[in-house]
Amino acid sequence: MSRFSKSILVLALAGAATSAFAFDNFSGIGRLATPAEVKAWDIDVRPDFKGLPKGSGNVDRGTELFEEKCASCHGSFGESNEVFTPLIGGTTPADVKNGRVGGFLTGDIPQRTTFTKVATISTVFDYIQRAMPWTAPKSLKPDEVYAIMAYFLNLAEIVPADFVLSDQNIAEVQKKMPNRNGMTTDHGMWPGPSAAKGGIGNGGKPDVKNTACMSNCKKEVRIGSVLPDYARTAHGNLEEQNRSFGPVRGVRTVDGDAAAVSAKPAGPSAETALATNSGCLGCHGTNNKIVGPGFNEVQARYKDQADAESRLFDKVKAGGQGVWGSIPMPPHGHVKDEDIKTLVKWILSGAK
Amino acid sequence: MGDISKQPGHLQPAPESFLTEAEVQAIAAGRRSFLRKSFLAAGAAMVAPMAARATEAGDPEILNLPTWSTTLGKPVATNPYGIPSQYESQLLRRESPGLTRVGGASVSFCPLQGLFGIITPSGLHFERHHQGWQDVDPARHRLMINGSDPAFLKSPKVYTMDQLMRLPSVSRIHFIECGANTGLEWGNVAVPTVQYTHGMLSCSEFTGVPLKLLLEDCGVDYKKARYVLAEGADGSSMTRTIPMEMVENGEVFVAYGMNGEMLRPENGYPLRLVVPGVQGVSWVKWLRRIEVGDKPYATKDEAVHYIDLLPSGLHRQYTSVQECKSVITTPSGGQRLLEKGFYNVSGLAWSGRGRIKQVDVSFDGGINWKTARIEGPVQNKALTRFNINWVWDGKPAILQSRAIDETGYVQPSYGQLREVRGTKSIYHNNAIQSWKIVESGEVSNVQVL
Structure with missing residues (x-):
C-alpha cells in the first residue's frame, strides 16, 4: 500500500470515529417493549397516584x-x-x-x-x-x-x-398524613433547575459558607468533641485494620491477650455465613432471642426428638406459629432446600 | 504498634532498649504486668529468625540473603485471578458494630486508611444494600425504558446486555459517596477511624452507555419529560428520581464496566446507573428500568430515608448533590506515628459540583493553613489525591484538610455546618475532619468547632 493511500484510509477511519457518536440509527439494538412487559415492571406509584392499581x-x-x-x-x-x-x-x-x-x-x-x-x-x-x-x-x-x-x-x-x-x-x-407539611425542597442540593424555573430547590446555591483564610484565622482551637473511650474499642483491634509496615501502625485497642485471640483467623464458619446470607440472624441470635428464639433455645427444645431435623426443616421452609409465642416465623421459600438442611443440622449441633 | 525497635531495618544495637515510651510510662505507673508481657514479646522477637536485628556489621536482611532471593519462584497463572499479597490481609471492608441489625440492609466501609491514589480496588469498594445483594445472570438481565405517559416517549424499548455492550461507550472516573457518609458524626465524635468516618466513599473508572443516547433511541420528548426514575432488579427494586438536565448534558450513564472488568455483584453486576456528583443511593444497582416522567416520584429513599432533618423540624427532600469535602487518610484516627521526623501527609478531596481547585492543610487545628500538592490530572466529580510535607516535632498537633472546588465553595467547619443544619440531619455531613496527634504518636478523632 502506498503512503498516500494509507493516509486516506486513516482519514476515513477518523471520520467514522467522530461521526459514531452522532449516529442516530442503532440498527439491531433494542426492540419495542410489549404492553404486557411494561405492565409487569412498571409498578411505581407517584404522589399524584399515577400508577396506582x-x-x-x-x-x-x-x-x-x-x-x-x-x-x-x-x-x-x-x-x-x-x-x-x-x-x-x-x-x-x-x-x-x-x-x-x-x-x-x-x-x-x-x-x-x-x-x-x-x-x-x-x-x-x-x-x-x-x-x-x-x-x-x-x-x-x-x-x-x-x-x-x-x-x-x-x-x-x-x-x-x-x-x-x-x-x-x-x-x-x-391529605391527613401527620407530616404532610413537613418537607421542604428549598435547598441547593438538587442538581436540576430551581423551583423558580419549574424544578426543585434553589438552583444549587449552598447554605453553608466558609472562607479560605490562610493565617491567624482564629485565636484559639475549640474542641467540641473527642472520641469516647468505649468507641475506641468498639470497632475491634485497630492494629489489625492497618498495615504492619509503612509510615504508621494501627493502635492496639484491645489488650495483649485479647488481641492475640482476635488475631486468630476467626472468620465466620460456612454455616454462620449461610445463616447470615439467608437472613436468619436478623431474627435469631445464636445464643439469644431477637425476634424469634435463640438457636441455643431451639437446640435445647429439639435435641432429643428423633424427627427434629425434618420438623425444623418444615418450620423453616413453610413458616410456623405458636411454638415460641404469637410472633410467627415467616416462610423461607427463597432459601434452597439443601441450605435449609445444612442450617438445621448446624442449629441442632449447637450453631457454632 | 509504634514500637520503633520493631521497624524493619531500624538500627538499634542495644537490645535492652526495647521499651517504647508508652511502655516506660506504664512501668513507671506501676503496671508490672505490662512489663512482663513486654519482656515476653521482646524475647520472642529475639529468638524468631525472621525478626533479625541489626548488628554493627549492618542489617541482616541485607547481609543474609532472604529465601526469595535464593529460591525458585512460583510459575505464571498460579492465581488465574490475582489476589493481594499474604501480607495484605488487614485492609478489608468492615461493618460498624451496632449500626444496623440486618446484614441485608446495611453498610460495609472502605478501608481508606491504607489506600493510595484515587482508584478504589474493586474488592474494597464500600457496600450499601437495601435488601441484600444478588448475582444477576447477565444473559437474563434486561433494561426497559418507558414513559409514565405514552406522550413522553415514542417507543418504550427493551435492551439486552448483548445490545447495550454494542453501543458507543464512555469510560469516566467518578467518586461515589453515600449521602449518609460521616452521618454518625453529626452530633459528636462516634467512631475511631477514617474507615468508619468516611468509608462510604469509593472511586472507580466506570464504562457504559450515556443514558441520553438510550432515551433518544426511544424517542424521548425532553420538553415534557423532565424527570427520570431509575429502578433496580433486586428484591428492593430501589428507585430514585434524577433530573433530566443531568441526562441531557451527557453526564448520566448506564455502566457495566468498573476498573477494566465487569461490575462486581455487590456493585450492581451487570448494570448500574452512574450519576456523577450525586449521592450513591441514586446510582441504582442491578438497573432494570428507566422511566421518564413529568414529576418527581417521592420514592421510599427520597420520602422516608435520605431526607435531612433541619433545626426547624422540616426535612429537606430530594437532597442529592454531595458538596465539597476532604479528609486526611494518612495519618488518621486509630493510627500511630512511628517516631518524630518527616511524613508525607496524604488525603482525598472531592466535590459533587465539579473539580477540586485547592486543598489546604492545617497542623494547628485551623489557625494557620498551607496549600497541599494536588496530584493531577484532576478529574471532574472524582476523588482527588493531595499530599503535603510535614516534619513532626513530637509535640501535640491537630491535622485538618479543607477543600475548595471550582465553584469557589470552601468546605465548612463543624461550627459553620451546625449553625445552619443543627446536629440531626444524618445526611450530607461535609465538615472539616480533625485528627489529634499526642506525644505518643497516637492519632485520634476529634471535632474542632
Missing part, C-alpha cells in the same frame, strides 16, 4: 395480614425497633390536623418512625408493593397492600377501625 382493603384484613407476614420483623403494632426502625408511633391527632409532627417542632422526638416522616401515602404503597415482605418481595396483591396500609393508618389514628382504604379514597387520606 385498583383495589381496596380494610383494617381487620390488614391486621391479619400484618400479623402473618410483617410482625416477625416490625412487631405486632409496627412499633418494634428490634430489626428495623419502627413504622408507627410518635404522631398525634393534632399532627393529623396540622400536617406537622409536633415532636419535630419541639425537638422532642425520641424515635423517628416512618409515619413521623413520610408526607405522601403513595410512597408507602409503592414501597410495600415493590419490596415487602422482606424475604418475599413483590408477593403481595394490591388488595393486600391496601389492607395492610389501612391497618397502619388506623394504628396511627388517621382513620377509624372500620375504614376501607381503596384507590378511590387514598388521595383524601394523603
Whole structure:
C-alpha cells in the first residue's frame, strides 16, 4: 500500500470515529417493549397516584395480614425497633390536623418512625408493593397492600377501625398524613433547575459558607468533641485494620491477650455465613432471642426428638406459629432446600 | 504498634532498649504486668529468625540473603485471578458494630486508611444494600425504558446486555459517596477511624452507555419529560428520581464496566446507573428500568430515608448533590506515628459540583493553613489525591484538610455546618475532619468547632 493511500484510509477511519457518536440509527439494538412487559415492571406509584392499581382493603384484613407476614420483623403494632426502625408511633391527632409532627417542632422526638416522616401515602404503597415482605418481595396483591396500609393508618389514628382504604379514597387520606407539611425542597442540593424555573430547590446555591483564610484565622482551637473511650474499642483491634509496615501502625485497642485471640483467623464458619446470607440472624441470635428464639433455645427444645431435623426443616421452609409465642416465623421459600438442611443440622449441633 | 525497635531495618544495637515510651510510662505507673508481657514479646522477637536485628556489621536482611532471593519462584497463572499479597490481609471492608441489625440492609466501609491514589480496588469498594445483594445472570438481565405517559416517549424499548455492550461507550472516573457518609458524626465524635468516618466513599473508572443516547433511541420528548426514575432488579427494586438536565448534558450513564472488568455483584453486576456528583443511593444497582416522567416520584429513599432533618423540624427532600469535602487518610484516627521526623501527609478531596481547585492543610487545628500538592490530572466529580510535607516535632498537633472546588465553595467547619443544619440531619455531613496527634504518636478523632 502506498503512503498516500494509507493516509486516506486513516482519514476515513477518523471520520467514522467522530461521526459514531452522532449516529442516530442503532440498527439491531433494542426492540419495542410489549404492553404486557411494561405492565409487569412498571409498578411505581407517584404522589399524584399515577400508577396506582385498583383495589381496596380494610383494617381487620390488614391486621391479619400484618400479623402473618410483617410482625416477625416490625412487631405486632409496627412499633418494634428490634430489626428495623419502627413504622408507627410518635404522631398525634393534632399532627393529623396540622400536617406537622409536633415532636419535630419541639425537638422532642425520641424515635423517628416512618409515619413521623413520610408526607405522601403513595410512597408507602409503592414501597410495600415493590419490596415487602422482606424475604418475599413483590408477593403481595394490591388488595393486600391496601389492607395492610389501612391497618397502619388506623394504628396511627388517621382513620377509624372500620375504614376501607381503596384507590378511590387514598388521595383524601394523603391529605391527613401527620407530616404532610413537613418537607421542604428549598435547598441547593438538587442538581436540576430551581423551583423558580419549574424544578426543585434553589438552583444549587449552598447554605453553608466558609472562607479560605490562610493565617491567624482564629485565636484559639475549640474542641467540641473527642472520641469516647468505649468507641475506641468498639470497632475491634485497630492494629489489625492497618498495615504492619509503612509510615504508621494501627493502635492496639484491645489488650495483649485479647488481641492475640482476635488475631486468630476467626472468620465466620460456612454455616454462620449461610445463616447470615439467608437472613436468619436478623431474627435469631445464636445464643439469644431477637425476634424469634435463640438457636441455643431451639437446640435445647429439639435435641432429643428423633424427627427434629425434618420438623425444623418444615418450620423453616413453610413458616410456623405458636411454638415460641404469637410472633410467627415467616416462610423461607427463597432459601434452597439443601441450605435449609445444612442450617438445621448446624442449629441442632449447637450453631457454632 | 509504634514500637520503633520493631521497624524493619531500624538500627538499634542495644537490645535492652526495647521499651517504647508508652511502655516506660506504664512501668513507671506501676503496671508490672505490662512489663512482663513486654519482656515476653521482646524475647520472642529475639529468638524468631525472621525478626533479625541489626548488628554493627549492618542489617541482616541485607547481609543474609532472604529465601526469595535464593529460591525458585512460583510459575505464571498460579492465581488465574490475582489476589493481594499474604501480607495484605488487614485492609478489608468492615461493618460498624451496632449500626444496623440486618446484614441485608446495611453498610460495609472502605478501608481508606491504607489506600493510595484515587482508584478504589474493586474488592474494597464500600457496600450499601437495601435488601441484600444478588448475582444477576447477565444473559437474563434486561433494561426497559418507558414513559409514565405514552406522550413522553415514542417507543418504550427493551435492551439486552448483548445490545447495550454494542453501543458507543464512555469510560469516566467518578467518586461515589453515600449521602449518609460521616452521618454518625453529626452530633459528636462516634467512631475511631477514617474507615468508619468516611468509608462510604469509593472511586472507580466506570464504562457504559450515556443514558441520553438510550432515551433518544426511544424517542424521548425532553420538553415534557423532565424527570427520570431509575429502578433496580433486586428484591428492593430501589428507585430514585434524577433530573433530566443531568441526562441531557451527557453526564448520566448506564455502566457495566468498573476498573477494566465487569461490575462486581455487590456493585450492581451487570448494570448500574452512574450519576456523577450525586449521592450513591441514586446510582441504582442491578438497573432494570428507566422511566421518564413529568414529576418527581417521592420514592421510599427520597420520602422516608435520605431526607435531612433541619433545626426547624422540616426535612429537606430530594437532597442529592454531595458538596465539597476532604479528609486526611494518612495519618488518621486509630493510627500511630512511628517516631518524630518527616511524613508525607496524604488525603482525598472531592466535590459533587465539579473539580477540586485547592486543598489546604492545617497542623494547628485551623489557625494557620498551607496549600497541599494536588496530584493531577484532576478529574471532574472524582476523588482527588493531595499530599503535603510535614516534619513532626513530637509535640501535640491537630491535622485538618479543607477543600475548595471550582465553584469557589470552601468546605465548612463543624461550627459553620451546625449553625445552619443543627446536629440531626444524618445526611450530607461535609465538615472539616480533625485528627489529634499526642506525644505518643497516637492519632485520634476529634471535632474542632
